[in-house]
Amino acid sequence: MERAQIELTPGQEITLDGYDPDAKITVEKINLWKGYANRPKCGAYGYIKHGETAKFVKFTSDKQGAQIQYGRHFGWISWFFIKELKPCPITS
DSSP states (O other), X not given: OOXXXXXXXXXXXXXXXXXXXXXXXXXXXXXXXXXXXXXXXXOEEEEEETTOEEEEEEEOTTSSEEEEEETTEEEEEEGGGBGGGSOOOOOO
């Protein structure tokens, strides 16, 4: 899936979306990583549930990862889990 060409601004509220239309599954618990580039070694703070909201902070330089603020925690997720960046579904 390609990322929608939408720009997010720091502080903008975003919705976490775990739905994967290719696999037709929903990831209910999305990891909030302490670091993005080396996620397994950095570890995770915990997770955010599908459908919850957070605030966008910034992208990684390649725009694959996004730093977000969830309550008082700052962490990293893949752009794929940001609903606002997913292409709109085609309806007929």
